[in-house]
Amino acid sequence: MMEYNLGKGKYEDWIVSETTFSPDALGKGESIMYLGNGYMGLRSATEEPYLKESRNLLVNGTFNKAFKNEVTELPNLADITRIDIRIDGTRFSLEFGETKEYVRQLNLRTAELTRTFYWTSPQGKELRFSFHRFVSLHNMHLIAMQMEVESLTESVELSFDSGINAQMSNSGSQHFLEGDRRVYDRKFIELIQTTKESNVDIAINTTHNIFVNGKAYSHEPKMNMSRRNVWLSYDMKLEPKEKLVMEKLTTVYTSRDKEFARTDYQLANLREYALNELKAISGKGYSELLHMHQTAWEDNVWQFxxxxxxxxxxxxxxxxxxxxxxxxxxxxxxxxxxxxxxxxxxxxxxxxxxxxxxxxxxxxxxxxxxxxxxxxxxxxxxxxxxxxxxxxxxxxxxxxxxxxxxxxxxxxxxxxxxxxxxxxxxxxxxxxxxxxxxxxxxxxxxxxxxxxxxxxxxxxxxxxxxxxxxxxxxxxxxxxxxxxxxxxxxxxxxxxxxxxxxxxxxxxxxxxxxxxxxxxxxxxxxxxxxxxxxxxxxxxxxxxxxxxxxxxxxxxxxxxxxxxxxxxxxxxxxxxxxxxxxxxxxxxxxxxxxxxxxxxxxxxxxxxxxxxxxxxxxxxxxxxxxxxxxxxxxxxxxxxxxxxxxxxxxxxxxxxxxxxxxxxxxxxxxxxxxxxxxxxxxxxxxxxxxxxxxxxxxxxxxxxxxxxxxxxxxxxxxxxxxxxxxxxxxxxxxxxxxxxxxxxxxxxxxxxxxxxxxxxxxxxxxxxxxxxxxxxxxxxxxxxxxxxxx
The missing domain is CATH 1.50.10.10 (Glycosyltransferase)
Structure with missing residues (x-):
């Protein structure tokens, strides 16, 4: 169910909200709350996966023809939003347990997507979840995400997988060649995609910053790699009132970008540039990057x-x-x-x-x-x-x-x-x-x-x-x-x-x-x-x-x-x-x-x-x-x-x-x-x-x-x-x-x-x-x- 009157104070008449979760009606929220900046658009699928979801990351201008008998289209890039969460070893899903106070909303003024709810597991353990996400207007190559999980009543074993998943298609049509994948320093994940017909290179890099109760999480994650997929796995235990905060920063660059659309273009240069750009911003954190993004929206859009x-x-x-x-x-x-x-x-x-x-x-x-x-x-x-x-x-x-x-x-x-x-x-x-x-x-x-x-x-x-x-x-x-x-x-x-x-x-x-x-x-x-x-x-x-x-x-x-x-x-x-x-x-x-x-x-x-x-x-x-x-x-x-x-x-x-x-x-x-x-x-x-x-x-x-x-x-x-x-x-x-x-x-x-x-x-x-x-x-x-x- 959609509601439009939840904005208060300076955000009155700025908030598009979904107050009821339905696994059979995911498309509307994914579409009308999508995030973007003209360079790319990110459909607002939930972090945890569902059968009827549609995950789309589309970058303007990267057109490709999947097969000779099909027309060119914007290819669906690798997904960076899915996070596979497990509570006490069981896959987390809102289709199980009990959900209260569910609100997913797009703040039009700040162009930030948030989702919050309380969830009781089938075993009776209560947790609070909060997800935040934006596609930066300040840096058109940046996607930032934040996940908060707080255990409210009992200790829980929490684990999650997060990375880059290129096992995506356009309604079944696969546009990309199998690309290189790598993890640098157990922290920076890189995945390369190249369109099959138009030969557009895509460099996607992502990194995570993990905090438990405000302190950096020092345990090294497990590194995993499979066909068209690379991810990190994190495991931890949360005691009652303890909170996990995970920040995920992702950059997307392509050979269609004007700075790389040159006769002397080399994929190696794109890879190096993209990785270095992510490293340069990885220390800024979600809040600082969000502030820069919000300022860009206020100055360049709403005041303009x-x-x-x-x-x-x-x-x-x-x-x-x-x-x-x-x-x-x-x-x-x-x-x-x-x-x-x-x-x-x-x-x-x-x-x-x-x-x-x-x-x-x-x-x-x-x-x-x-x-x-x-x-x-x-x-x-x-x-x-x-x-x-x-x-x-x-x-x-x-x-x-x-x-x-x-x-x-x-x-x-x-x-x-x-x-x-x-x-x-x-x-x-x-x-x-x-x-x-x-x-x-x-x-x-x-x-x-x-x-x-x-x-x-x-x-x-x-x-x-x-x-x-x-x-x-x-x-x-x-x-x-x-x-x-x-x-x-x-x-x-x-x-x-x-x-x-x-x-x-x-x-x-x-x-x-x-x-x-x-x-x-x-x-x-x-x-x-x-x-x-x-x-x-x-x-x-x-x-x-x-x-x-x-x-x-x-x-x-x-x-x-x-x-x-x-x-x-x-x-x-x-x-x-x-x-x-x-x-x-x-x-x-x-x-x-x-x-x-x-x-x-x-x-x-x-x-x-x-x-x-x-x-x-x-x-x-x-x-x-x-x-x-x-x-x-x-x-x-x-x-x-x-x-x-x-x-x-x-x-x-x-x-x-x-x-x-x-x-x-x-x-x-x-x-x-x-x-x-x-x-x-x-x-x-x-x-x-x-x-x-x-x-x-x-x-x-x-x-x-x-x-x-x-x-x-x-x-x-x-x-x-x-x-x-x-x-x-x-x-x-x-x-x-x-x-x-x-x-x-x-x-x-x-x-x-x-x-x-x-x-x-x-x-x-x-x-x-x-x-x-x-x-x-x-x-x-x-x-x-x-x-x-x-």
């Missing part, structure tokens, strides 16, 4: 983002802090060769691959709140141009066709070919998204556009952005198909954001965003021609842009864009959606588990029903409103309302990405109660009472969406072409909201109260803000009276 709300429901604030915590630990801010996985670094789901989730649902948080990190994530996409160009060429197109699923930037398309069972045929279903879900290419173009307009980062555009925009436009120009009968270009045989509709023609989202991509390329070409001809000349030499511009212009002017129906202003999701048969969807709208419709219908049958997996037309309306084209094809408030009212009842939200978009649009059109309800539902995808919703990992895009609903929805912050717009409409029970965003390189401190919007900034520049149709020019301080629309 400065988000706070005054709500009658304290859960709202905790949910937003939960989002910022996870956005921090999922993001490889240290390395622009790496992206964000759909399950972050919390589990093996989606194999660590990056989707459009990043650009549309996660990147906006960083674009507005931490532009340097946003820039790194976009540079990851720039480095993926080689793979995108290869995919376009393999499919008979020009330019850059971005992969639906991306791993190492040059890998290209890594989407699996086969997926779930077809309930009609019993066969595996074919996964078409890697072949025909192509809107990701324009999604990335939109992300570049959004980043540039928010940050004014000319250097990024000159080095990376313009080339990405131009070559993605080249793809769309080659992708369009001429319809001779209608004398216009179509985009046929695609999957839009609504993945319940495969092989459709003229998906509205895909067509409009392709049009945006083409028009954006034209706009930037003309702008460079006027103000930066040197950059244009260099890009023209590489991409032959003179010929491209004419092609973009011709294709864009004749591209079919689905228009609203006259009778109700509904934009057709695709050529056939509005003609499909309707069924009663209430069963699936109220389901506890997503994708319940697959239990009754095959993919082919779902394709013929007026049902939507996730926001499609609605996300188009949300994104289009932020572009420089919003006045070319006018999307009115009435149109937003009509499409929301039509599509929301047909949308099952079977993708965690969907709820945030619906919540933002609901707020835009004055449905504030529905907006908050959808926001709450989005937070409960991971934090809710369903104990199995996060078994494969957290829902990274939904977590980004939690922040987006608060800032873009309730606070009304939005890119309005090149201008910052703030139209707040807070939930009724929110009295105040405070946060920091960056605009044109300047931090702005925004406070929304019941009566006003206050914007403060440390700048001498005159800035413009639009609020409820009125434009304000200001410098330093601005107070805007609030329009009360809720």
């Amino acid at each position: 983002y400065n988000l706070d709300i005054k709500s009658e429901d304290p859960y709202d604030l905790l949910a937003l802090r939960f989002a910022i915590y996870h956005l921090t630990i999922m993001t490889p801010a240290h390395d622009d060769r790496m992206g964000i996985g759909a399950k972050a670094l919390s589990g093996e789901g989606y194999k660590g691959h990056s989707f459009w989730d990043t650009e549309i649902f996660i990147l906006p948080f960083f674009t507005y709140s931490n532009p340097e990190v946003a820039k790194s994530l976009l540079q990851y996409r720039y480095q993926g141009l080689a793979g995108a160009r290869r995919k376009a060429q393999e499919n008979g197109y020009k330019g850059a066709m971005y992969p639906w699923e991306a791993a190492w930037p040059t890998d290209g398309e890594v989407t699996p070919l086969l997926g779930d069972v077809d309930i009609v045929t019993g066969e595996q279903t074919k996964i078409w998204s890697g072949l025909i879900e192509q809107h990701i290419t324009s999604d990335i173009a939109f992300a570049v556009y959004q980043y540039y307009n928010v940050t004014n980062d000319h250097d990024f555009m000159n080095k990376y952005g313009y080339e990405m925009i131009f070559d993605t436009a080249n793809f769309w120009a080659s992708r369009l198909e001429w319809n001779d009968e209608k004398q216009e270009y179509h985009i046929n045989n695609v999957i839009g954001p609504d993945e319940y509709k495969e092989h459709v023609n003229n998906n509205a989202f895909t067509n409009y965003m392709a049009y945006f991509n083409l028009k954006l390329a034209m706009y930037y070409y003309k702008s460079l021609h006027e103000v930066n001809s040197e950059v244009l000349d260099e890009l023209n030499e590489r991409l032959s842009l003179l010929d491209c511009y004419t092609d973009w212009e011709s294709k864009a002017s004749h591209l079919y864009l689905p228009t609203p129906r006259e009778e109700d202003l509904v934009i057709p999701q695709d050529d056939t959606y509005l003609q499909l048969r309707e069924i009663d969807l209430s069963k699936y709208k109220n389901q506890e588990q997503v994708r319940g419709i697959y239990k009754d219908y095959s993919p082919e049958q779902i394709n013929e029903i007026q049902v939507t997996k996730q926001a499609d037309v609605l996300i188009l309306l949300y994104l289009w409103d932020q572009t420089f084209l919003k006045d070319d094809i006018r999307l009115t408030e009435e149109m937003k309302k009509s499409n929301f009212n039509f599509y929301e009842p047909k949308t099952l939200h079977d993708s965690s990405l969907s709820l945030a978009t619906h919540a933002i649009l609901a707020n835009d059109i004055g449905k504030t109660d529905i907006a908050y309800s959808l926001f709450k539902e989005a937070t409960e995808i991971d934090l809710g009472p369903n104990m199995y919703s996060s078994d494969e990992g957290v829902h990274a895009a939904s977590i980004g969406g939690i922040w987006s609903v608060a800032v873009f929805g309730f606070a009304g912050v939005r890119l309005q072409d090149k201008r910052l717009r703030i139209n707040p409409c807070l939930p009724k029970h929110w009295r105040q909201m405070r946060f920091t965003i960056y605009w044109k390189g300047q931090p702005l401190f925004v406070t929304v109260t019941d009566s006003s919007v206050i914007v403060e900034g440390k700048t001498d520049e005159v800035l413009e803000v639009e609020s409820f149709g009125k434009v304000y020019q200001w410098e330093g301080y601005l107070e805007i009276p609030r329009k009360h629309s809720n």
